[in-house]
Amino acid sequence: MCPDHIIELMHQYLDEEIDSEGEQILREHLQGCNECQAIFNELKKTVAFVKSISTMQAPANFTSNVLANLPKEKKKILVARLLKNHPFLSAASLFVVLMMGSLFSTWNQDREFSVSKQKNLVVKNNTVIVPKGEVVKGDVVVRNGKLKIEGEIKGDVTVIHGEKYLASAGHVTGEIDEVNEVFDWIWYHMKRSAKEAAGFFEHQEGQ
Amino acid sequence: MEAIVKKRIKQVIKGDQDAFGEIVEIYKNSVYQLCFRMLGNRHEAEDVAQEAFLRAYVNIKTFNQDLKFSTWLFRIATNLCIDRLRKKKPDYYLDAEVAGTEGLTMYSQIPSDHSLPETELESLELQETVQKEILKLPEKYRSAIVLKYIEDLSLNEISEILNLPLGTVKTRIHRGREALRQQLRYV
Numbered sequence: 441m442c443p444d445h446i447i448e449l450m451h452q453y454l455d456e457e458i459d460s461e462g463e464q465i466l467r468e469h470l471q472g473c474n475e476c477q478a479i480f481n482e483l484k485k486t487v488a489f490v491k492s493i494s495t496m497q498a499p500a501n502f503t504s505n506v507l508a509n510l511p512k513e514k515k516k517i518l519v520a521r522l523l524k525n526h527p528f529l530s531a532a533s534l535f536v537v538l539m540m541g542s543l544f545s546t547w548n549q550d551r552e553f554s555v556s557k558q559k560n561l562v563v564k565n566n567t568v569i570v571p572k573g574e575v576v577k578g579d580v581v582v583r584n585g586k587l588k589i590e591g592e593i594k595g596d597v598t599v600i601h602g603e604k605y606l607a608s609a610g611h612v613t614g615e616i617d618e619v620n621e622v623f624d625w626i627w628y629h630m631k632r633s634a635k636e637a638a639g640f641f642e643h644q645e646g647q
Numbered sequence: 648m649e650a651i652v653k654k655r656i657k658q659v660i661k662g663d664q665d666a667f668g669e670i671v672e673i674y675k676n677s678v679y680q681l682c683f684r685m686l687g688n689r690h691e692a693e694d695v696a697q698e699a700f701l702r703a704y705v706n707i708k709t710f711n712q713d714l715k716f717s718t719w720l721f722r723i724a725t726n727l728c729i730d731r732l733r734k735k736k737p738d739y740y741l742d743a744e745v746a747g748t749e750g751l752t753m754y755s756q757i758p759s760d761h762s763l764p765e766t767e768l769e770s771l772e773l774q775e776t777v778q779k780e781i782l783k784l785p786e787k788y789r790s791a792i793v794l795k796y797i798e799d800l801s802l803n804e805i806s807e808i809l810n811l812p813l814g815t816v817k818t819r820i821h822r823g824r825e826a827l828r829q830q831l832r833y834v
Contacts (some may be wrong), residue, residue: 451821482832483824489777489831490796497691498679503671506700510664521665598668 443469450480454487460527465552543626556581560591572609580616648673652716659707667707671700674717677798678724684793685728687782695731699724714807721798722808723793725790732786780830788823795820 449466458466470477493637523530558576562569566585570576574591585599593645596614597604604618608635619628652673658666678699683692702723703710710719781789794805806816 448821451817451824454824455817455820457802457817478829482828485794485832486824486828489773490781490792490827491799493684493777493797495676496680496683498675498696499689499777500678502675502693502697503668506671506675507664507668508699509697509701510667510704521663642832 442473442479446476447479448475448628450476450483454483543629552583554581554583554586570610572607598628600628649715650803656672656707656710656716658714659704665705670703670716674679675700678720681721681724681793681798682728684781684797684816685725685786685789686731689777691731696724697782699727702727715804718804718807721794721800724807725794729790730752762783771822776834777831780827783830784823784826788819788826791816791819792827 446466446469449458449462452462453466470480486597491624509555515603523533555561555563556579558578558580560571560574560576561580562571567588568580568582568585569588570580570591570593572590576591576593577595579595579598580587580593581600582602582604587599587602587604588598588607588608589597589604589612591609592611592613594613596617597612598617598619600619602618602620604616606612606616617628619625652670655666655670661668675696677813679692679696680698682695683689686692686693686695699720706723710716731749785793790809791805794800794808800808802816802820803814805820806813809816811819
């Protein structure tokens with residue numbers, strides 16, 4: 441029967457924790473003891489066997505199965521990833537944000553009274569009057585003021601940030617548009633841009 | 648490697664599941680292997696390995712990022728394996744041993760498509776013998792041996808994974824090694 445302290449030294453050796461003194465003792469003992477030598481070789485063989493078990497691969501679809509079972513992802517992350525994977529989308533959304541920003545700032549800055557220039561419009565304290573019996577030709581735009589229509593306007597009327605009174609005798613041949621909210625304002629801007637663009641193309645075609 | 652994992656963990660904490668997918672890719676084989684060597688059958692190993700990753704994901708916020716992620720992950724997996732072993736019910740799987748046979752599994756009842764060359768067959772037999780002997784070890788020796796020799800981890804890491812003093816880990820590895828020696832000496 442082999443001494444316990446020698447067996448202990450063998451294990452220390454296998455754990456790579458043996459000191460030089462212990463290694464010396466083990467070596468000397470092994471040289472003179474066949475039984476211990478056999479045990480030591482068996483231990484080394486055992487370790488080699490266990491290590492030799494080939495490494496295993498996780499089954500196919502392992503990762504996708506794990507991911508399929510995870511709790512739902514937060515929306516914020518989904519959007520972030522969408523933008524990351526589709527740079528065009530992020531460019532487009534940046535464009536929209538900047539556009540909105542500029543629109544809002546024009547909306548907020550544009551508080552001054554103004555009116556389109558037509559000869560026979562009468563202006564009194566931020567109130568624009570189309571006098572009785574007068575005929576105003578062309579579109580009338582009033583910003584930040586009131587519009588009183590007693591005569592006739594041959595064209596469209598747009599009132600931004602203001603009010604309009606249409607007297608019973610008054611008459612407008614075109615469309616009447618009142619813009620008082622931000623969204624109306626944006627809509628108005630878009631319509632105007634589209635009209636301008638259309639006008640531009642018509643003009644070109646005309647040439 | 649650890650640096651990449653740390654980065655991915657931060658993304659996972661923000662809720663990014665794709666980043667977690669990368670972590671699974673990195674560790675799936677070692678976690679699956681650990682479970683298979685502990686439990687001895689593929690279905691259960693896959694099941695428990697999946698569960699380990701799921702738990703890691705759900706509890707990722709409790710992971711101390713100063714530590715090694717693999718240590719934490721292996722601890723979850725090892726604990727799940729031990730739980731599974733303790734409440735293991737008899738069940739039928741293809742790779743369970745057929746009663747009354749020596750090491751024959753239901754897989755061996757299915758005719759294989761091709762015959763293996765002799766040397767490959769021998770090495771397969773040896774692997775099966777070794778696996779069988781590992782499975783015969785009491786679970787506390789088995790986990791220590793598997794972490795040490797299959798996962799090739801240091802004694803310190805094993806002591807962290809098993810949450811045991813270093814001395815206890817050494818004793819378990821010694822006993823496990825001794826038991827395996829007794830079984831494998833004549834192979």
